[in-house]
Amino acid sequence: MARVTAHTDTRQGILDTAYGLVGAKGFSGVGLNEILTSAGVPKGSFYHYFGSKEAFGEALLADYFETYLAGLDATLAEPGLSHAERLMNYWRKWQATQGSVDYQRKCLAVKLAAEVSDLSEAMRIALKGGTAAIIERLSRSIAAGVAEGSLGIESEPSTTAEDLYHVWLGASLMAKIVRTDAPFEAAMGTTRRILGLASP
Incomplete structure (x- = not known):
């Protein structure tokens, strides 16, 4: 049992270390040796934990989405708030x-x-599955907001959720290009309009 735990801890340590490196340099821009050195894991032992760099990428995305979805679930269930407030x-x-x-x-x-x-x-399929899970949760929250009267939308909740996710994905990419918050501010305005919310 101890060996299994040690194996799991080391594997998780590699993934945790990789987040910052991949976030900064991209997947192709980070070498396996850099990841292992940063994680304090002996070089050459990578394939003991992952079958390939692609398998590592799949594991990284699976781990990321698991954490992300848990955080999203907590945000969308925050007590004392309307569904509109939780979404915003x-x-x-x-x-x-x-x-x-x-x-x-x-x-x-x-x-x-x-x-x-x-x-x-x-990795594309891992991304597709993770983003679909996000959109599905947003759709449920939007539907609940419509039911409680805090939201007013013109499309189906699922379509609205997908449209909003696309808006924010695009805003994130544009923010990288222009290096200002303007795309996010525009996305926020679009989001309020789509959800039928008044400007703050």
């Missing part, structure tokens, strides 16, 4: 995270979507 808090957190220089907190879906989708079918 989610977008505010998105802006704070993506506008930050802390690569450990950066969204890997934003960082890796364009880079790896054409290079690795397995």
